[in-house]
Amino acid sequence: MGTRHASADDLASVGFSVLRCALATNILWIGALKFKQYEVENDEPLVTSSPLFAPFRRKLGAQKLNRLIGVTEIAVGSLIAAKPLAPTASAIGSFGAVGMFLTTLSFLVTTPQARQEGQGILSLSLLGQFVLKDTVLLGAALLTAADSLRAARSR
Template sequence: MQFLHFFAALQGKFIHFLQIAIFIVMAWIGGLKVFQYEADGIVPFVANSPFMSFFYTNEATEYQHYKNPEGATVTKNINWHRENGTYIFSYGLGGVIVCIGILTLLGIWYPKAGFVGGLLTFIMSVVTLSFLITTPEVYVPNLGGDFPTPNFGFPYLSGAGRLVLKDIIMLVSGLIIASDCAQRLLNSKCP
């Protein structure tokens, strides 16, 4: 029983750990958006998204011909991405993601900032989870082969799909942080 009380008493500290964890993820992933390979990697998500595709200048299906293998530098593809607005959009998105992480972290000391950061984490996660509906690359493709297999399409998540699905954790974490910060704000206004 004492063990349960010990853990219950640490709930506030665990929420702070959650805020630190979100900051680390947001700062790292947002910071990577300035690199070519990361910007290239988000193109299928952005190009197919009804919330973001208007940021790109080329048609959604064109990117299929200009995919760079992760870490590769193919000049023809990079030129297409420059013209598409891939890199400029990625820089802006990275900045937004880092700012959300900072707001969430600041919530440890400033509940108003944390409340906003938690809500923005939730909203960002809703948009990210929408990729499960809009982006074909989140499911294993039917590549045919000598032995046809039924293991493609929904519900068989690709590596990209598994990465997107994890945002359910970010979504709930954002709500927990926003709720905790709201409670702290309410408590500070009570006599």
């Protein structure tokens, strides 16, 4: 029995490591892309229809807003990756990612282009499908936050 638990614990440990690396990589990469013009254009329907982002879009312009989002994502991704050196900072980064993904998921409601026109609210467009994957990333951020908090307490 002990061997079975040890291998399950080992598998969970490897899974958390893969999850953390994948989450950090996704956020860092997407953050870096925010500096590309095509990404500024891709984000336009999301930010212009969002009650949270539209005022920032009007004040900063599309490019500066995307760069601000990119810098934020790079900081969050870096903090998540910092768990071996700074588990508390990593937990903060994970909670930042939770906030990020809750915000992006709100685009499903605020962005008309997230739904397939004339097909009802549950029929997602490609944009809506792209945003929906953030539910998985939200779960990953919650798990990495818990893992980082456990590591910080054991220090």
